[in-house]
Amino acid sequence: MSGISRRKFLAASVAAGAATTLAGPKKALAVGSFSGYPDSMGVLVDLTRCIGCRSCEAACNKEQQLPDPNLPFDDMSVFDQTFHHGTQKRRTDESAYTVVNRYKPEGRDPIYRKVQCNHCAEPACLSSCFVNAYTKTKEGAVIYNGSVCVGCRNCMIACPFNVPAYSYSSAFGPVIKKCIFCYDTRLKDGKPPACVEICPQEALTFGKRKDLLKIGHQRIQTHPGRYIDRIYGEKELGGTHWMYLSPIPVEEVGFDPRPGNEPIISHVKDFLGVVPMVLAIWPALFTGFHLLAKNQEGHDDHEHETGHQQGSGQKHDDEGGQQ
Amino acid sequence: MNAKQILTTLMMVLALIVVGSTAMAADMPEQVSLDTMVELFDAVEFDHEMHTELGEDCSVCHHHTTGTGTTDDRCISCHANSDELATVACVNCHVIDPFSSEQLSQKSQEIYRFHIDKPGLKAAYHWNCIGCHEEMDGPTGCEDCHARTPEGDAFYHKDATGHADEGSNH
Numbered sequence: 001m002s003g004i005s006r007r008k009f010l011a012a013s014v015a016a017g018a019a020t021t022l023a024g025p026k027k028a029l030a031v032g033s034f035s036g037y038p039d040s041m042g043v044l045v046d047l048t049r050c051i052g053c054r055s056c057e058a059a060c061n062k063e064q065q066l067p068d069p070n071l072p073f074d075d076m077s078v079f080d081q082t083f084h085h086g087t088q089k090r091r092t093d094e095s096a097y098t099v100v101n102r103y104k105p106e107g108r109d110p111i112y113r114k115v116q117c118n119h120c121a122e123p124a125c126l127s128s129c130f131v132n133a134y135t136k137t138k139e140g141a142v143i144y145n146g147s148v149c150v151g152c153r154n155c156m157i158a159c160p161f162n163v164p165a166y167s168y169s170s171a172f173g174p175v176i177k178k179c180i181f182c183y184d185t186r187l188k189d190g191k192p193p194a195c196v197e198i199c200p201q202e203a204l205t206f207g208k209r210k211d212l213l214k215i216g217h218q219r220i221q222t223h224p225g226r227y228i229d230r231i232y233g234e235k236e237l238g239g240t241h242w243m244y245l246s247p248i249p250v251e252e253v254g255f256d257p258r259p260g261n262e263p264i265i266s267h268v269k270d271f272l273g274v275v276p277m278v279l280a281i282w283p284a285l286f287t288g289f290h291l292l293a294k295n296q297e298g299h300d301d302h303e304h305e306t307g308h309q310q311g312s313g314q315k316h317d318d319e320g321g322q323q
Numbered sequence: 324m325n326a327k328q329i330l331t332t333l334m335m336v337l338a339l340i341v342v343g344s345t346a347m348a349a350d351m352p353e354q355v356s357l358d359t360m361v362e363l364f365d366a367v368e369f370d371h372e373m374h375t376e377l378g379e380d381c382s383v384c385h386h387h388t389t390g391t392g393t394t395d396d397r398c399i400s401c402h403a404n405s406d407e408l409a410t411v412a413c414v415n416c417h418v419i420d421p422f423s424s425e426q427l428s429q430k431s432q433e434i435y436r437f438h439i440d441k442p443g444l445k446a447a448y449h450w451n452c453i454g455c456h457e458e459m460d461g462p463t464g465c466e467d468c469h470a471r472t473p474e475g476d477a478f479y480h481k482d483a484t485g486h487a488d489e490g491s492n493h
Contacts (some may be wrong), residue, residue, distance in 0.1 A: 034400045049446075049450075051453070053465065058478050058479050058480070059478075061480075062478060068480055068483060069480050069483050071483055072480045072481050072482070072483045073478075073479040073480055074465075074479045074481075075483075108387075154427050181424065189424075190423075190424030190427075191420035191422075191423070191424070192423075196422060197422065199446075200445055200446070200465075201446055201449055201450070201453075202421070202442050202443060202445070202446030202450075205422075205440075206422040206427075207422070207427055207430075208427070208431065211430070211439070212432065218439065218440060219440065222397055254435045266358055267357060
């Protein structure tokens with residue numbers, strides 16, 4: 001009798017395991033196929049237009065009420081700054097959510113590239129955050145809730161663009177800091193971010209992401225020779241909401257030329273998809289095993305008392321001791 | 324088309340040319356104050372008369388709106404013979420707030436609009452001015468054309484005196 005129930009139990013366990021294996025990838029596929037909110041906004045950055053005036057940095061500083069800069073925003077000596085033995089140009093930090101860097105391709109005028117959060121359609125920072133501090137809004141911004149951030153810095157590692165920065169200066173409660181597309185003060189009211197509004201050259205074009213793609217392709221088409229035939233961010237990493245038109249191959253202005261078109265989450269979704277299954281199934285599974293084992297002991301006692309089946313020697317000893 | 328119709332058409336064309344040229348001569352300003360967006364920088368007093376003497380023709384800056392034709396390959400198929408418009412100021416086409424929600428929603432409603440990538444006023448000024456000035460060795464620095472206001476000084480943190488901190492950038 002106990003043999004039959006054990007067989008039934010094991011069969012059920014196998015079925016549950018099979019269900020886990022089958023259901024896992026199916027759910028994970030759904031996660032990776034998000035094509036973006038329909039009317040979400042974006043910015044098209046045209047590197048052929050930027051003159052490196054750094055007004056966007058100043059506007060960001062004012063709008064986000066960031067600390068005073070070390071050097072004035074019209075001081076162009078910052079373009080000569082390098083870090084880590086000259087291997088790295090300026091990057092965003094807790095006091096600057098955007099920075100402009102200068103590149104000097106051989107045989108042509110310098111090219112300036114603004115760096116800020118690219119507001120991915122499927123953000124790796126969001127996927128990596130275990131306290132759900134990040135949100136992708138329907139307007140297109142990737143925002144975060146600093147009050148729940150525990151400072152683990154997973155998002156800094158996850159971000160393919162090295163954007164999230166850490167408030168190292170804060171002794172108590174350091175958190176992540178990054179560009180939020182001016183969501184709180186502008187984007188949610190339909191206004192362009194401060195950097196876009198200040199730009200004297202319209203190097204930054206604000207609009208619906210789908211319209212920006214049309215505009216970008218039109219610019220490439222109507223200005224032969226001016227751009228390479230690529231909108232960086234159209235497809236890269238599942239698509240970003242800040243996209244770039246460049247006159248030269250993107251690796252020459254500091255981009256990863258082949259980040260792949262899959263969002264970062266696709267690389268981990270198969271594994272991550274199984275985690276909830278493990279959490280849901282394993283407690284039940286092992287509780288079942290435990291109960292079965294326990295039940296077995298119950299049978300032993302019962303059967304020993306009724307005299308139908310022999311129990312273990314240990315059991316006899318115990319019972320003998322009790323009597 | 325009979326002789327009378329041809330004559331009428333010719334008369335009308337002639338009248339338009341006369342009216343157009345007199346209007347152009349009469350309306351052409353000597354000085355234009357570019358002051359619609361004054362905040363961080365003062366207005367630019369643009370010497371229109373001097374610039375008209377430099378330019379080969381009006382279309383270099385005014386595209387197809389002054390009735391002088393256009394030589395730009397991208398515009399010529401539609402605007403080779405465009406008439407002079409009633410108003411030819413930059414701001415009549417290039418809006419001050421190209422990215423306001425009103426402008427963007429208007430843009431997405433006009434699905435047959437060809438000019439989907441028209442720059443705003445600020446960009447139109449700067450492209451025209453800086454582009455030409457670079458070629459002709461004109462002034463190209465911000466304050467070469469417009470003086471910064473006290474608000475501008477504060478905005479750019481003119482008084483920041485610190486030094487670049489090599490260690491801060493992780």
